[in-house]
Amino acid sequence: MFVARLAGIAVFDPAGEQVGRVRDVVVALRSDQRRPRVLGLVVDVPPRRPVFLPITRVTTIDADAVIFNGRLNMRRFSQRAAETLAIAEMLDRKVKVGGEDFIAIDVAMEPLRTRDWEIARVAVRRNGKLRRRGETIVVEWESITGFGVAEEQQGAASLIAAFERMKPADLANVIHELTPKRRGEVAAALDDERLADILEELPEDDQVEILSKLHMDRAADVLEAMGPDDAADLLGELPVDQREQLLRLMEPDEAEPVRRLLSYADNTAGGLMTTEPVILPPDSTVAEALAQIRNPDLNPALAAQVYVCRPPTETPTGRYLGTVHFQRLLRDPPSTLVGGIVDRALSPLRPTMSLETVAGHLAIYNLVSAAVVDEDGRMLGAVTIDDVLDHLLPEDWREGVMDTGDEP
CATH class of the missing domain: 3.10.580.10 (CBS-domain)
Structure with missing residues (x-):
């Protein structure tokens, strides 16, 4: 079972009630070449709370459902130092196969007789080349090196593809949980429209952090893709000189309604309104x-x-x-x-x-x-x-x- 295919699928309790959706797979990497153990799943339950489902509780995994037995502990999931999130952290890593450079685009887990699971294979494509038919290969875990090495700049295309079906509010929750470094990498890989939708759902601190890491021209493009009221709220959190620079970089017809909104006090009808009703x-x-x-x-x-x-x-x-x-x-x-x-x-x-x-x-x-x-x-x-x-x-x-x- 390739883990990227699990992202967003429904999770059901023994009574057949849906309790949430899969966000990620928690694994334990080992210092040697032994296959990583799958510890469990991170499941998003309403309202936007990630919880941990041990893999030993899972009875069925198929293309559109995960079924577990027993009770689901509703304590919020907190990642430990020895744990790795397969989708958020392993995908898009630069790895080596037989001395050649590749990018990991997915990892596959398989069950053992003990009801445990382990990461057995990795889907990779050659680094630096556009994806073409036949370019992707699947190799055994033992053939791969590089997952245990800290990477200065990691891509995010495969992570984004795994969560493609998520609504912006749910993907914002995933991005909020990432490290600041990984948040920046994901933001850099998202297109302007998708990033704008996600920024509108994030806390203000995350919005400012992500926007500040973008090149100024790209930041202006993302602001143009946001609703004028959301763009004005975000710009209102920035220093005046940075705000003015971004407004100057925006297209005049996009910047004008944002400037108009910024002229009103925050807690007034003028500060609250959107300029684009029907x-x-x-x-x-x-x-x-x-x-x-x-x-x-x-x-x-x-x-x-x-x-x-x-x-x-x-x-x-x-x-x-x-x-x-x-x-x-x-x-x-x-x-x-x-x-x-x-x-x-x-x-x-x-x-x-x-x-x-x-x-x-x-x-x-x-x-x-x-x-x-x-x-x-x-x-x-x-x-x-x-x-x-x-x-x-x-x-x-x-x-x-x-x-x-x-x-x-």
């Missing part, structure tokens, strides 16, 4: 509105309504006319014009309103998002419930969710 002119149809909110990349809170404004429809817009909730869109014929079904009774937020006022507004009217409009009637953006919760919770709440070790 905005349509009044002569758009219900069919066009539904097509907009079907976008799978759209935040669910933003997809709950469309905002109707006079042109231009880029923020800051022409005059704000009102909101159309998605339930109303579902009730009206596709040809209906959104300008005729707007909710005009709902007052918009002002950019200087406090966090508490914004939270109260959402609670009173049972909203997941609300428009922010200036004194001239132009829409500046929208505040979503997730951003309100983000600011109402303690500053380190993301790290608390990731690091909590208390039993429920």
